[in-house]
Amino acid sequence: MEIAGTSRPATLATGLPVxxxxxxxxxxxxxxxNGFGGVMPFARRMLVEKRNWxxxxxxxxxxxxxxxxxxxxxxxxxxxxxxxxxxITGALACVAGITLSxxxxxxATYKVLLEFAExxxxxxxxxxxSAVAAGLVTGLGVKLIDPVLRRKDWxxxxxxxxxxxxxGVLRLPLLPVLAAAVPxxxxxxxxxx
Amino acid sequence: xxxxxxLGLLFGKIxxxxxxxxxxxxxxxxxxxxxxxxxxxxxxxxTLFTIAQAVPGPNLLLVTxxxxxxxxxxxxxxxxxxxxxxxxxxxxxxxxTWQRLRGxxxxxxxxxxxxxxxxxxxxxxxxxxxxxxxxSPVAIxxxxxxxxxxxxxxxHPMWLLAGGAALGAIGLV
Numbered sequence: 001m002e003i004a005g006t007s008r009p010a011t012l013a014t015g016l017p018v019x020x021x022x023x024x025x026x027x028x029x030x031x032x033x034n035g036f037g038g039v040m041p042f043a044r045r046m047l048v049e050k051r052n053w054x055x056x057x058x059x060x061x062x063x064x065x066x067x068x069x070x071x072x073x074x075x076x077x078x079x080x081x082x083x084x085x086x087x088i089t090g091a092l093a094c095v096a097g098i099t100l101s102x103x104x105x106x107x108a109t110y111k112v113l114l115e116f117a118e119x120x121x122x123x124x125x126x127x128x129x130s131a132v133a134a135g136l137v138t139g140l141g142v143k144l145i146d147p148v149l150r151r152k153d154w155x156x157x158x159x160x161x162x163x164x165x166x167x168g169v170l171r172l173p174l175l176p177v178l179a180a181a182v183p184x185x186x187x188x189x190x191x192x193x
Numbered sequence: 194x195x196x197x198x199x200l201g202l203l204f205g206k207i208x209x210x211x212x213x214x215x216x217x218x219x220x221x222x223x224x225x226x227x228x229x230x231x232x233x234x235x236x237x238x239x240t241l242f243t244i245a246q247a248v249p250g251p252n253l254l255l256v257t258x259x260x261x262x263x264x265x266x267x268x269x270x271x272x273x274x275x276x277x278x279x280x281x282x283x284x285x286x287x288x289x290t291w292q293r294l295r296g297x298x299x300x301x302x303x304x305x306x307x308x309x310x311x312x313x314x315x316x317x318x319x320x321x322x323x324x325x326x327x328x329s330p331v332a333i334x335x336x337x338x339x340x341x342x343x344x345x346x347x348x349h350p351m352w353l354l355a356g357g358a359a360l361g362a363i364g365l366v
Contacts, residue, residue: 032250065291070211071280072253079281080288102250121362128361130239130326132353133246135339138319144312159309167220168317174221175210186306
C-alpha cells in the first residue's frame with residue numbers, strides 16, 4: 001500500500017542506509033528485552049542515540065503521532081516506523097521484534113508459576129511483587145503529576161482529578177468518560193492559549 | 194468459541210478507545226474483566242498484571258496473559274490481535290505522514306488535553322492496583338515505599354520487584 005506523494009526514502013534522515021528487515025527486527029527485539037515497565041524511554045535511546053535510525057525531531061514527531069492513534073503506543077510506533085521504511089513487511093518485522101520475547105517469557109513465567117502455585121513461598125513472592133508493581137504504577141502517576149503542580153497548571157490538574165474520579169472512584173465505563181472528558185479538556189486548553 | 198468471541202470484542206473495543214497506552218487502560222480492563230464479565234477476581238487480575246510487569250517488554254503483555262488465562266494459546270492470540278490490529282492499521286496509514294503534524298497550531302492544546310486525561314487514568318490505575326494487592330499491612334507499606342523510592346532515587350524497578358518477591362517468599366507479606 002503506497003500513499004500518494006510519500007514514496008519510501010532511499011536513505012534515512014540521519015544519512016544511514018535504510019535498515020533491513022532483520023536489522024529492524026533485532027532493533028525492536030533489543031528494545032523489548034531492555035524495557036522494564038514500559039519501553040518508550042529505551043526506544044529513544046536505541047533508535048535515536050545508539051542506532052541513529054531516527055533524528056531526535058523525527059522521534060518527537062513519531063511519538064506525537066502515536067498519541068493520536070489509540071492502542072498500545074510502542075506497537076503503533078513499531079508499525080509506523082517499519083511501515084514507513086519497508087511497507088507492510090517492515091511493519092511486521094518491527095512488531096514481531098517488540099512482541100516476541102515478552103510474550104514467550106510472559107507465558108513461560110505464567111506456566112511455571114501455575115506449576116508451583118501451591119507453594120507458600122511462591123504465593124508470598126507474588127503478593128510482594130504485586131504490591132511493588134502497584135507502587136510502580138502509582139509512582140508513574142505521581143511523576144507525571146509532579147511537573148503539572150510545579151508549574152501551577154491548575155487546569156490540567158483539575159482535568160486529571162476529574163478523569164481519575166470518574167474512572168477510579170465512580171468506576172464509569174471508559175468510552176463515555178473519554179467522549180466527554182477529552183473534548184472538554186482540549187477545549188479548555190485551547191481557550192487558555 | 195464463545196469465550197474467544199467475547200475476548201475479541203472486548204479487547205477490540207478497548208484498543209480503539211485507548212488513550213495514553215496500556216497502563217492508562219488498566220481501570221477499564223479491570224472493570225470489564227472483573228466487574229462486568231466476572232472472568233476472574235481482582236487478586237488474579239493483580240497477579241497477571243504483576244507477571245506482565247516483571248517481564249521486560251511492552252505492558253500489552255497483560256492482555257496476552259488475560260487471553261491465555263481464559264483460553265490458552267488461542268485466547269492469548271485473539272486478545273492480543275484484537276487489541277493491536279485496528280490501531281495498527283491506523284498507525285500504518287498515519288505513519289507515512291507523521292512529520293506533517295509538526296508546528297500545527299492545534300497540536301499543543303490537543304496534546305495538553307490528552308495528557309491531562311491520561312495522567313488521571315494512570316493515577317486511578319495505581320490506586321486500583323494498590324487496593325487489589327493490599328492483602329496485608331506490609332503489602333500497603335511495600336506499595337507506598339515503592340512510590341517513595343521511585344520519586345527519590347534512580348533505582349532500577351527490577352530491584353524493587355526482586356525485593357518485594359524476596360520479602361514475600363520468606364513470608365513477610
